[in-house]
Amino acid sequence: MKEDDQIEALRRQLAEEHSMAQLGRLLAGIVHEINTPIGSILSNNQVVLRSLEMLKSDLEQLTGEKQAHARALVASCQSLAQVDKIACERISYIVRGLKSFARADAGEMQWVDLADQIAATLKLVQGQFGRRVKFENEVPATLPRIQCHPGKLNQALLNIIVNGAQAIEGEGRVTISAEPREGRVTIRIQDTGKGIPASARDRILRAGYTTKPPGEGTGLGLAISRQIIEDLHGGALDFISAPDQGTTFIIELPVEQVNRGDERQSSSASRG
Amino acid sequence: METNGNPVVLLVDDEEMVITSVRAFLSLETDYQIEGFTDPERAAAYIKDRPFDVIVSDYLMPKLTGIQLLKRAKDAAPEASRILLTGHADKQSAIDAINDVALFQYIEKPWDNMQLLLAIQGGIERTRLLRDLRDRMAELAAANDSLKDVHRRLIKAFL
Ligand SMILES: Nc1ncnc2c1ncn2[C@@H]1O[C@H](COP(=O)(O)OP(=O)(O)OP(=O)(O)O)[C@@H](O)[C@H]1O
Ligand SMILES: [Mg+2]
Numbered sequence: 127m128k129e130d131d132q133i134e135a136l137r138r139q140l141a142e143e144h145s146m147a148q149l150g151r152l153l154a155g156i157v158h159e160i161n162t163p164i165g166s167i168l169s170n171n172q173v174v175l176r177s178l179e180m181l182k183s184d185l186e187q188l189t190g191e192k193q194a195h196a197r198a199l200v201a202s203c204q205s206l207a208q209v210d211k212i213a214c215e216r217i218s219y220i221v222r223g224l225k226s227f228a229r230a231d232a233g234e235m236q237w238v239d240l241a242d243q244i245a246a247t248l249k250l251v252q253g254q255f256g257r258r259v260k261f262e263n264e265v266p267a268t269l270p271r272i273q274c275h276p277g278k279l280n281q282a283l284l285n286i287i288v289n290g291a292q293a294i295e296g297e298g299r300v301t302i303s304a305e306p307r308e309g310r311v312t313i314r315i316q317d318t319g320k321g322i323p324a325s326a327r328d329r330i331l332r333a334g335y336t337t338k339p340p341g342e343g344t345g346l347g348l349a350i351s352r353q354i355i356e357d358l359h360g361g362a363l364d365f366i367s368a369p370d371q372g373t374t375f376i377i378e379l380p381v382e383q384v385n386r387g388d389e390r391q392s393s394s395a396s397r398g
Numbered sequence: 399m400e401t402n403g404n405p406v407v408l409l410v411d412d413e414e415m416v417i418t419s420v421r422a423f424l425s426l427e428t429d430y431q432i433e434g435f436t437d438p439e440r441a442a443a444y445i446k447d448r449p450f451d452v453i454v455s456d457y458l459m460p461k462l463t464g465i466q467l468l469k470r471a472k473d474a475a476p477e478a479s480r481i482l483l484t485g486h487a488d489k490q491s492a493i494d495a496i497n498d499v500a501l502f503q504y505i506e507k508p509w510d511n512m513q514l515l516l517a518i519q520g521g522i523e524r525t526r527l528l529r530d531l532r533d534r535m536a537e538l539a540a541a542n543d544s545l546k547d548v549h550r551r552l553i554k555a556f557l
């Protein structure tokens with residue numbers, strides 16, 4: 127069936143995004159760990175080169191055989207320190223490359239019709255859960271267009287909708303609604319599933335937390351969704367839940383992306 | 399809290415190597431008095447009753463984060479300049495906290511010595527200007543008070 131193929135492709139894409147995200151985190155951790163020792167070596171190297179320069183001029187005052195020997199030693203230390211400098215700059219260059227890879231760029235933002243995106247995402251899950259879960263789309267067609275990374279945002283929506291469907295044992299309902307308010311849009315994804323116990327509340331959004339059997343859940347779905355919604359779009363992800371009464375995930379997104387990303391840090395970091 | 403002699407610069411990083419390196423560099427290039435701490439709590443104790451011009455802190459440290467430490471530094475010595483020297487992975491949390499502690503500058507590891515030096519120099523200058531300003535405001539307020547007093551006595555004498 128065509129829909130099955132679509133779902134299989136999406137599943138593969140999700141799995142790939144999960145391992146990319148994992149790799150990204152791993153790389154970010156390595157980069158972080160390497161930067162301190164590299165910073166130290168680069169700094170020491172500069173100090174050593176400067177000191178050798180000073181030592182060399184001090185040696186001008188000396189005379190005789192001892193002076194020649196000392197000058198030769200200084201010269202050889204200088205050339206070694208030069209090599210260290212080049213070697214270290216090369217490591218630093220490689221690490222900078224890893225750094226931008228770990229950031230996993232999502233390309234340009236686009237203006238899209240959110241209602242269309244949600245409808246398309248729902249179509250995908252219907253094939254997988256349609257027999258026992260009823261998906262109700264209550265998103266008004268009048269929702270404003272929003273500025274976002276559509277592929278990433280759909281991935282986050284899909285993660286949350288699939289979680290809702292998976293939380294339902296037997297038959298149930300997943301309802302999606304949305305409303306605009308003051309430059310932001312609030313999306314609600316409500317399920318009639320088993321709910322989230324208060325004791326798990328703090329762990330749910332964390333990477334690696336799963337109650338699903340190995341091979342079925344990686345526990346990365348919500349961590350990635352949160353990253354997409356909050357870090358990438360400046361939105362917010364939250365949920366309300368009570369055992370046996372289902373769960374509602376609430377996504378809040380700004381309609382327009384103003385002054386996000388690099389501009390923000392350079393302007394606020396430089397004045398105290 | 400005044401520092402009239404050489405500028406006092408505090409370095410806080412749980413990695414000894416960072417302190418050793420930065421200290422060696424600053425000692426070569428400047429006449430600053432450098433105080434290094436690998437334990438942020440000892441730095442926090444130091445700033446309580448001793449003057450300093452600039453504090454340079456790492457972000458991720460055991461016991462106290464750089465932001466928590468800089469917050470205390472802000473309370474203890476509001477005019478002193480605060481610089482965060484930290485790794486890429488802490489970036490977002492660091493940026494989020496910039497406003498809380500009125501950070502003067504944010505420098506990423508691996509740091510560039512010249513950039514670090516410029517930041518510290520700028521920080522010292524800013525600190526000294528702020529202290530100067532504060533002193534002059536106090537003088538002005540005192541002058542204003544005595545003027546008011548003269549005014550009051552004049553009125554009393556002539557009415
Ligand atoms: N709507 C929900 N109702 C009840 N529990 C939920 C719901 N959404 C998430 N959870 C719980 O949170 C855990 C983590 O969710 P997350 O999506 O991050 O990972 P996962 O679904 O287990 O794995 P994967 O990301 O591979 O799908 C789930 O295992 C589940 O226990
Ligand atoms: Mg999931």
